[in-house]
Structure formats: C-alpha cells, structure tokens
Amino acid sequence: MNEADRDLPRELLAESLLAWRIAGSVAREHDGTLVIDEAAKSIRIDPGEHPMFRWMVTVDGRKRGAVSLVAVLRQVREALDPGYATQRVRVAIAPLVPS
Amino acid sequence: MSADSTAPIPVSVLTGFLGSGKTTMLRHLLTQPEFARTAVIINEFGEIGLDHELIEASEDSFIELMTGCLCCKIRSDLAQTLAELLRRRDAGRCTQFDRIVIETSGLADPAPILQTLMTDATVAGRLALGNVVTTVDTVNGLATLGREEISRKQVAVADRLVLTKLDMAGSSDSALLGQLAALNAGAPVVSADHGQVAAPLVFDAGLYDPQTKSMDVTAWLKGSAYHHAHHHHHDADIRTFAIVREEPIRAVTLTLFLETLAEHCGADLLRLKGIVNIAESASPAVIHGVQHVFHAPAFLERWPSDDRRSRLVFIARHIPQAWVEVLLAALDAEVAAVAHASAPV
Secondary structure (H helix, E strand, O other): OOHHHHOHHHHHHHHHHHHOOOOOEEEEOOOOOEEEEOOOOOEEEEEOOOOOOOEEEEEOOEEEEEOOHHHHHHHHHHHHOOOOOOOOOEEOOOOOOOO | OOOOOOOOEEEEEEEEOOOOOHHHHHHHHOOOHHHOOEEEEEEOOOOOOOHHHHOOOOHHHEEEEOOOOOOOOOHHHHHHHHHHHHHHHHOOOOOOOOEEEEEOOOOOOHHHHHHHHHHOOOOEOOEEEEEEEEEEEOOOHHHHHHHOHHHHHHHHOOOEEEEEOHHHHOOOOHHHHHHHHHHOOOOOEEEOEOOEOOHHHHHOOOOEEOOOOEEOHHHHHOOOHHHHHOOOOOOOOEEEEEEEEOOOEOHHHHHHHHHHHHHHHHHHEEEEEEEEOEOOOOOOEEEEEEOOEEOOOEEOOOOOOOOOOEEEEEEEEOOOHHHHHHHHHHHHHHHHHHHHHHOOO
8 A cells, every 4th residue: 555545544534524614633643543633522543453443433532443434434423523413325216227 | 109108207307496487498398299298297386386277288197286395395295196197107097108297396406306206116117217407597597596595406406407588688698607507517508499498408318218228328427517617616515526537446435435425415415427437347337326315326238438437427515526536535445455455365
C-alpha cells in the first residue's frame, strides 16, 4: 500500500466532517492511529489492534471494534452528530430493466 | 401497432411547479398519435381539482387522485391506482394502453413517486420506470427556482426539461438556462410552443426502450454534460456531478459504497445513475438509485462504446463531490488490502 492509500482513511474522515458540517480536524499519527480533535468528543481510531476488527474506535474512553471503514464512519457520526439517524439501503422490487 | 399485453409498461412522471404548464402540455400531447394509447393519472392538490377538466382523454384510462399531494400522503394510493389500471387493462375494461403518465401536483416531490414505482410489490414487474419530465415556466421560473426548494428538486431529478410560456417571455432567459444547467446539466432542454411539444422529444428518453427492448445507457447518463457544469454552481444546495473511474471497481467495494451513500445521505441523494466496470464481470452494470432505494444492478450484454470507464452521475443536495470521491477510493483501498491479506501465499 502506498502513502497516498495509507492516508485515505484520514482524508475520508476529514471530508466526512466537512460533509456532515461537524467541526473538527483529523490527524494521523506515525503508527496509523487517527485522532479527531476539536470536535465535541475525543475520538481515536486505532488500526489492526484486534484480530476480528480492522479498527478500534475509542469515543471518550469507550472502545468498540469496527470491521471496516463503513463501521468507523457510522460510529464517528453517531458520536458527533446528535441528529443523525441511519438509513439502510433498500433494494427495489422492480427490476431496473424488464427481463 | 398492437400492444403486447405482457410487455412492461413504461411509467413517466410529468412534474413542474404550480402554473408551469404541465396540464397544457399534457393536453396537447394526448392529441398526438404517439400518445393515443396512454393512461393518465393526475394528482391534484386541494378539494376542487380542475386539471382533469382540461384533459381530454378516454375516461376509462384516466384516473384522478385528489386525496392530497402524491408525494407525501397517498403513495399507497398511487400503487393501488396503478394496480387498478393494470387490472382494467388485463380484463379488457379499458384501452390497451402502452404508456402511463403521472402528472404530479405542482407541489410534489417526484423522488418518493419514483420510489413507489421501484418498491411496490403489486406493480413491480408489470411496469418499467420511464423518465421524469419537468416543465419550467420561462416567465416565473427563475424566481420560483430561487424561492422554492421543491422546484429545484423537480428540476434536479428530471430526465428532460421543457421550457414553457416562451410566447409570453419572448425568449428563454440566459440566467434561467444557467440555473437549469447548474441544477441538472444532464437533462436536455426542449421548448414547448404554446404548450405544444413533440412527444418523442420528451417521453422517449428513459433507460429502457420497450419498442426495441434495449437500453440506451449513453443517452440516459449524458455523462459528458457534467464536466462543463462543474464550473458554475458552487453555491447551489443541489448539485450534479460525475465520478469517473479508470480502474474496474470490485463488487464488494461497490456494495459498501452504495450502502454508505444510502446510510449517510438518505434523502439528500436525489438520484444516482451509473454504468460500472465491475472487476469480477466482463459485462458492465447499470445502477440507479433514488435517495436510499436502489435497483439491483442490471448487467448489459456488452459495453455501449469503447469507453470502459465507470461513470457515476450524482444529483445531490449538500453532498460534496470530494467526499464521494474519497469514500470510493478509501473503500476500494480497504477492500484491496483485505483481499491481499487473505490471498493464499
């Protein structure tokens, strides 16, 4: 994995805060840990700490596993955006094109 | 031409803000031979509907919905109405129509109507999603777009935009055209002359052509239009943009990407259309979503051109393009890393 790819999770979190209009900044430490500062809560995201989870997300001292970046995004948004209500994807019954 | 009673029937949505000329245009369309076998559903908002009085269509293939605004109160009524139309047709109790047009109220959000067509089990399989046609009044359109969020949404989700009342305005306003391009660069703009417009110009623009039983993905996406539009709509709350990827996208990445969009964007993802080069498939996949509802991808037999890039067109509100791009890149990199880590040595 090249440096640009290694920085993608940080970039994704930074762009996510902008998209969700949430104040905060995201820094990547030398070991790959992501730290969200200046937000309403203190959040750390550690990579590869647990065999079952790619990431461990710590919000105000409470640690939870995340199997992917999708789960990381969900946990971070739940922590920082009180108005957030997740909406699961729904698959249409009707086919896009008739068979 | 005789209608194939088993062929899927395209359903088009005619929308546009109050007074933008929907009913006038529909009245003219129904006099054209191409529209002879059309069932019409008109949704009027208010206790006393008038629009249906202005439409001359055979009564057995015409239904008026007056219980409220189509988008919010009576979605189930729409599904029931469509099912009833199909029952009448199957029983030979009405014209063997081969097209349905839903004229929404001027205050309706078309997105939930599209979702009803996509998700209702009673009509799925019998109907095909046609296109969305939005009328825009050249006299008042610019002010309306500036003032009314619902008007901007009606323009943003359209497959075709029809300018009306040019006879009163004199010419189409360049500021109005600029605003339309900012909201929806991919939708061709056609003009109605005193409400008259050729039917094929506005209603034969869906993804699926029931006559040829084929898909015209290139026209449906209009991907090239979005590069031009990128430069002049920085402040708009609704934006159209295209994401282009040179490299094939893994199926898992695409799934996670669509799930994340639905989860975090919800109602702000007005429409998503795309053709995707799936890494595990020789055939391209066509995708379409409205807010959090997505069709299962449809796989084409072959690429429509030599262009093998994935192209995703977004019509979105408050969704930054930069976030969408980095989301796809980050998910792709993570999926690749997992695949690499789990590959046999």
